[in-house]
Amino acid sequence: MSATPAAPPHVPFARVTRGDAVDSVHYGSVAVVDREGRLLFAAGDAQYLTTTRSALKPLQALPLVAGGGIEHFGFAPEQVALLCASHSGEPRHVAAVADMLERAGCAPEQLQCGVHPPLFYAAREELPPPGAKFSPLQHNCSGKHSGMLAYCRQHGLPLDTYLAFDHPLQQAIRSAVAATTGLAEAALVAGIDGCSAPNYAVPLDRLAYAFARLASGGDDARYGAAPARLAAAMSAHPEMVSGEGRNDLILMRAGRGDWVTKVGAEGVQAIGVRSKGWGIALKVVDGNARGLHPATVAVLDLLGLLDAEQQAMLATWREPVIRNYRGLVTGQVQPAVRLERCG
Amino acid sequence: MSATPAAPPHVPFARVTRGDAVDSVHYGSVAVVDREGRLLFAAGDAQYLTTTRSALKPLQALPLVAGGGIEHFGFAPEQVALLCASHSGEPRHVAAVADMLERAGCAPEQLQCGVHPPLFYAAREELPPPGAKFSPLQHNCSGKHSGMLAYCRQHGLPLDTYLAFDHPLQQAIRSAVAATTGLAEAALVAGIDGCSAPNYAVPLDRLAYAFARLASGGDDARYGAAPARLAAAMSAHPEMVSGEGRNDLILMRAGRGDWVTKVGAEGVQAIGVRSKGWGIALKVVDGNARGLHPATVAVLDLLGLLDAEQQAMLATWREPVIRNYRGLVTGQVQPAVRLERCG
Numbered sequence: 001m002s003a004t005p006a007a008p009p010h011v012p013f014a015r016v017t018r019g020d021a022v023d024s025v026h027y028g029s030v031a032v033v034d035r036e037g038r039l040l041f042a043a044g045d046a047q048y049l050t051t052t053r054s055a056l057k058p059l060q061a062l063p064l065v066a067g068g069g070i071e072h073f074g075f076a077p078e079q080v081a082l083l084c085a086s087h088s089g090e091p092r093h094v095a096a097v098a099d100m101l102e103r104a105g106c107a108p109e110q111l112q113c114g115v116h117p118p119l120f121y122a123a124r125e126e127l128p129p130p131g132a133k134f135s136p137l138q139h140n141c142s143g144k145h146s147g148m149l150a151y152c153r154q155h156g157l158p159l160d161t162y163l164a165f166d167h168p169l170q171q172a173i174r175s176a177v178a179a180t181t182g183l184a185e186a187a188l189v190a191g192i193d194g195c196s197a198p199n200y201a202v203p204l205d206r207l208a209y210a211f212a213r214l215a216s217g218g219d220d221a222r223y224g225a226a227p228a229r230l231a232a233a234m235s236a237h238p239e240m241v242s243g244e245g246r247n248d249l250i251l252m253r254a255g256r257g258d259w260v261t262k263v264g265a266e267g268v269q270a271i272g273v274r275s276k277g278w279g280i281a282l283k284v285v286d287g288n289a290r291g292l293h294p295a296t297v298a299v300l301d302l303l304g305l306l307d308a309e310q311q312a313m314l315a316t317w318r319e320p321v322i323r324n325y326r327g328l329v330t331g332q333v334q335p336a337v338r339l340e341r342c343g
Numbered sequence: 344m345s346a347t348p349a350a351p352p353h354v355p356f357a358r359v360t361r362g363d364a365v366d367s368v369h370y371g372s373v374a375v376v377d378r379e380g381r382l383l384f385a386a387g388d389a390q391y392l393t394t395t396r397s398a399l400k401p402l403q404a405l406p407l408v409a410g411g412g413i414e415h416f417g418f419a420p421e422q423v424a425l426l427c428a429s430h431s432g433e434p435r436h437v438a439a440v441a442d443m444l445e446r447a448g449c450a451p452e453q454l455q456c457g458v459h460p461p462l463f464y465a466a467r468e469e470l471p472p473p474g475a476k477f478s479p480l481q482h483n484c485s486g487k488h489s490g491m492l493a494y495c496r497q498h499g500l501p502l503d504t505y506l507a508f509d510h511p512l513q514q515a516i517r518s519a520v521a522a523t524t525g526l527a528e529a530a531l532v533a534g535i536d537g538c539s540a541p542n543y544a545v546p547l548d549r550l551a552y553a554f555a556r557l558a559s560g561g562d563d564a565r566y567g568a569a570p571a572r573l574a575a576a577m578s579a580h581p582e583m584v585s586g587e588g589r590n591d592l593i594l595m596r597a598g599r600g601d602w603v604t605k606v607g608a609e610g611v612q613a614i615g616v617r618s619k620g621w622g623i624a625l626k627v628v629d630g631n632a633r634g635l636h637p638a639t640v641a642v643l644d645l646l647g648l649l650d651a652e653q654q655a656m657l658a659t660w661r662e663p664v665i666r667n668y669r670g671l672v673t674g675q676v677q678p679a680v681r682l683e684r685c686g
Binding site: 016017018019020021022023024025026027049051053112113114115116127128129130139189190191192193194195196199200201265266267284285286287288291324325326328330331 | 396
């Protein structure tokens, strides 16, 4: 049998305690960059190749927004935010997505995201009613997919193959992801997302760089005002990006307009900080949000970004209590992440 | 800001792929020991301090079995297996637990394990019906708790405080855990389990050692035939230890009587191998069973314990396919664990 490989350089993000013992530990990496992409602070492997999942959504919306799609279809700012959403399928989300589809001359059946019980049930710790049937409109990615269909409609592209890797829309998105992360297209590592759209893995600091650019507020050399416009819509309408009781809504409310944040499946969080021109990206290597949210709040605190009121707003996300079936407190999640100053 | 701490010596257990990328990696440690507790094979940190959770159940049953409780109450072998179970709350489990309580002169209301939807729903990928009310009899630990109440009844101990750390039953269990893992009682690190019972963390190789002793078949210096009797009941009636579609049932069926296996919450798996006199313990450091089951099958294979039929029975546990909301295959879980030969 061969030798045990060396452990990779991820670091403890959060410990899950049980009485005097530690049940589990979540490891991960962090990158904090400035708007030129220079690494300012790091933990673990700041270049860790990371599937971006839903943190990619603002970049996936760039071709539509930069191509005048918002004006073309008359989308409201709340609908621009929905392009970047992992929404909860709340009535306001469903209504706004249905309106987007109608404006694009499409039907809900043309969404190829699939169907799942809307996330508001889990956020409320409720189960869906028995035999309930759900619509693709309630899928957390339906805003993104509606924007994809709208792009195809605007540019006269085929609608039924809009998720194919070689569809012009997906090629435009691939180009936008490369441009905004500062990578060559050939460096993007591809996979299919939970919603069936192409997704890309990039080094963690490149995801942070993209969010620094989103938050920079200026005109982008290639995409003009589109990045700033997407970020502004997200920060102004966080309730359309996420849902009640969920982390991006809480984070952006706490950020009071300074932060643009987007979580991704499998333990990814990206944050742009306008006042600093910073981009922050975190990845829990095991993919569990249990370790992500405490580490995210701890990183914001370590960076000096939290005042007393923000500390209080985020306290239960920073150190959640764990209860058992009888409601007894058996432990808690304790953030453990530290940052190194770079450069 | 202080320096990043060194990564601990856990090793990759399993990779979760997505297309050409890796979504997440689960890390962990393994210990394989002989019946004298000597470390034979290891991965990562074989002495990692590990909360045992439900893998502790056979040891928690030792005071009852060694004290003649089985004969005293006339428990059947299936009920001996239930003492060690994280059962699914299937009708056969509920009926056998209700009978144990009746034989002990106790009522279901005296169980202090709490209530949760029986595990058979999740195993079938079903949701419980709306408004369904559940009983503590259906709690996956109700067999263990019924055995605890029976011990108190047999020995004239208080019933209402049977979960207190200083209750004579819990003191007897603490002593049994120390004796069977070969540790001083003071070395046990305590916490409260999901079912509200005291639980203990021990080094991973000590959990493996306890399972080597369970599988040894001989008389124990302190607990006589009780360890072998518990292990025999578990291997003979795996359907009472686990439930349809769940890992310990599949593992022990594949083991054809040679293996005694017990999973624990937060990524713990213990296995005793009679034919070898070996004990095996695995811990996924992030606590996710997604990384545990593929690593468990891979370790059994690396140890040369799987013939072609067993390989086939365990194939879907070794490398599960991952599908998205539309049923598309987006990736798979691939075991990555390797073992070092020790000593």
